[in-house]
Amino acid sequence: MGTQGPELISSSTTGGNLLCPFIEDILLSLRTTSKPIIVLEMSLRGAADQKPSPLYFNGQGLLETAEPANGRLRHLTDPLVLNGRKVEERPGPPAAAPSLLEGSDKEAVLRLLGLDLEQSPPPQSAYIPVPRQRKLSGKARIDEVMAAAVLTSLSTSPLVLANPPSAFSPEPGCEAWKDGPAMSSSYSSSSNNSGDWSWDLPSDRSTPSTPSPPLPSDAAKSFLPAAPLDDSTEETEATHFLFGDPIPRKRKNSTKVMFKCLWKSCGKVLSSSSGMQKHIRIVHLGRKADLDQSDGEEDFYYTELDVNVDSLTDGLSSLTPVSPTSSVPPAFPVPEVQTAPPLLVKPEVSLVSPLSHSAPTNLCHVQTDHAYQATAPVSISAVSKTLPGGLGFSISWQQPSPQAPVVFKGSPGCLTAIRPVGVGDKRPQIPHLPVIKPHVPAAPAAPKPASGTRKPRGEAKKCRKVYGMENRDMWCTACRWKKACQRFVD
DNA sequence: TCTGCCGGGGC
DNA sequence: GCCCCGGCAGA
Structure with a gap:
C-alpha cells in the first residue's frame, strides 16, 4: 500500500x-x-x-x-x-x-x-x-x-x-x-x-x-x-x-543550485539534477543504471537548494535563506x-x-x-x-x-x-x-516481512490512540474491525 | 498492561 | 463481502 x-x-x-x-x-x-x-x-x-x-x-x-x-x-x-x-x-x-x-x-x-x-x-x-x-x-x-x-x-x-x-x-x-x-x-x-x-x-x-x-x-x-x-x-x-x-537581500550571483535527495536517511547533495535522478533511480528505486529514461518519479524525491557558494567555502556554515516556494511552485x-x-x-x-x-x-x-x-x-x-x-x-x-x-x-x-x-x-x-489527495508517487516501499511472520508494530499512532475509544465512529473501518489501520499506515 | 492486528467465524 | 471478536505478540 x-x-x-x-x-x-x-x-x-x-x-x-x-x-x-x-x-x-x-x-x-x-x-x-x-x-x-x-x-x-x-x-x-x-x-x-x-x-x-x-x-x-x-x-x-x-x-x-x-x-x-x-x-x-x-x-x-x-x-x-x-x-x-x-x-x-x-x-x-x-x-x-x-x-x-x-x-x-x-x-x-x-x-x-x-x-x-x-x-x-x-x-x-x-x-x-x-x-x-x-x-x-x-x-x-x-x-x-x-x-x-x-x-x-x-x-x-x-x-x-x-x-x-x-x-x-x-x-x-x-x-x-x-x-x-x-x-x-x-x-x-x-x-x-x-x-x-x-x-x-x-x-x-x-x-x-x-x-x-x-x-x-x-x-x-x-x-x-x-x-x-x-x-x-x-x-x-x-x-x-x-x-x-x-x-x-536580493539573491546574489554566488548562489548555486544544488540538488538534495529527499529519500529518508539519505540526504545526498549533488550538483546536477540528472545526477540526482540517476542516484535516486539506481540507489533508491533499484532501477538499472543504463536505463537513462526517466518517468519523472525521481523528481519527487529530490529538491533544489540554493546554496551560497561563499558560505560553502566557509564549511557550509551558513546558507542563503531559501524559500521552498522559490524552487517549488506553490499549491495556489x-x-x-x-x-x-x-x-x-x-x-x-x-x-x-x-x-x-x-x-x-x-x-x-x-x-x-x-x-x-x-x-x-x-x-x-x-x-x-x-x-x-x-x-x-x-x-x-x-x-x-x-x-x-x-x-x-x-x-x-x-x-x-x-x-x-x-x-x-x-x-x-x-x-x-x-x-x-495530492498526486504523489508511492513512498519507498518498506521491506515486506517474511511470510508467516507477524508484521512488526508500526510507530504511527492508530485511530484508537488518535481518536480514543469514545470516538470510535471516527476510526477507519479497518481499525473498527481490528484490522491493520488504513488511515495511519506506517 | 496496553495495543495492533491476524485469523477465524457469523451473517 | 461486511462485520465482529478471541487471542497472539510486540512494546
Whole structure:
C-alpha cells in the first residue's frame, strides 16, 4: 500500500478553526505558507481527564514536553517532519532556557493571556525561537528547508476526489475547544507592565550581540487586520528593525543550485539534477543504471537548494535563506512575493474567535516567506502524546485581507473538526472544503516481512490512540474491525 | 498492561 | 463481502 501524501484540510481566504491530531501538520502548514495570517489561538488538547505536562518550545522550533515520570523531555513534534533535523532527547529542560517570566512580569503576562494565575507555570519557561536569529549549521538549515520543500512539493498537483469526510463536523472541534481545560501555558515573550511584548531568544543564542528588541504597541497594531500586511515597505522594514532582522537581500550571483535527495536517511547533495535522478533511480528505486529514461518519479524525491557558494567555502556554515516556494511552485497562486516580517505576537482579546472564549487567547501574526520563519504558538496547553486518548491540536486563524487562500495540509484523516472564523465574523458557517489527495508517487516501499511472520508494530499512532475509544465512529473501518489501520499506515 | 492486528467465524 | 471478536505478540 502506498503512503498517502498530505490532505488538504483547510483552504480558506478568511480564516478558520481546525482541530487536528497532529501538531506537525499544522506547524508545517504554517511554516510553508507564504500568506499573511493571524493566528488567534493554538492549543494542544487531550481528553479532559488527562493531566497536562509542561510544554517547551525549544530553540529548534520543536515542541517538547517533559514527562513527569522521568523528567526527560520528549518531543511532541517529530523533528524529522517538522524541520528535518533530528534532535536528541535531552536529559532535562533546556539548560540555557532562562526564566523569562518572573515576578510581576509573569503575572502581567499571565493576566494578559487570561490564564489562571493559580496554575503553576512550567518549571522552566518555554521559549520560542526567532528562527532567523538562530544560528544553525549549514546542514541543519538545508534539512530544515528540505522538510518544508517536501511538503510544498507534495501539494503541487492537487486533485479533488471527495467531499469532506463524515468526520467533518464542527461539533467535536467545538466541544474540544470549549471543554479543553486551560492547562499550563507556555510562551516565550517577556513583558513589561504596560503589556508590550518582545521576543526573547532561544536557548541556542549563538549571536550574543543580537538584542531582543521591544515590540512597540503601535507597530504591533499595524499588523492587525485593519492594516494591510503586504503593501507596506515601511512595515516590513520596521519589523526587520524590530526583530533585529536584516532586510532580505536580493539573491546574489554566488548562489548555486544544488540538488538534495529527499529519500529518508539519505540526504545526498549533488550538483546536477540528472545526477540526482540517476542516484535516486539506481540507489533508491533499484532501477538499472543504463536505463537513462526517466518517468519523472525521481523528481519527487529530490529538491533544489540554493546554496551560497561563499558560505560553502566557509564549511557550509551558513546558507542563503531559501524559500521552498522559490524552487517549488506553490499549491495556489501567490499574487506577490512578500517580504516577510518574521513574527508578531500581541495579546488581543477583542479579536478572539467566538470559539475561543474559554481558552487563553492571543493574537499572533505569522507571515513568512521562509520555511523556518512562521511558527509561533503563543498559548499552549499540553498533554503528553504518550497519554491514552490521543492528542488534539487546534488552531484558529484569520487572514487580514482576503487574497489567495491559506492552505493547511495534514496527514490523511487529520481533519477532525473545522469551522470558519471570518474577520469580525460572529456567526461561523460551515465551509465548503474539498478533500484533496495530492498526486504523489508511492513512498519507498518498506521491506515486506517474511511470510508467516507477524508484521512488526508500526510507530504511527492508530485511530484508537488518535481518536480514543469514545470516538470510535471516527476510526477507519479497518481499525473498527481490528484490522491493520488504513488511515495511519506506517 | 496496553495495543495492533491476524485469523477465524457469523451473517 | 461486511462485520465482529478471541487471542497472539510486540512494546
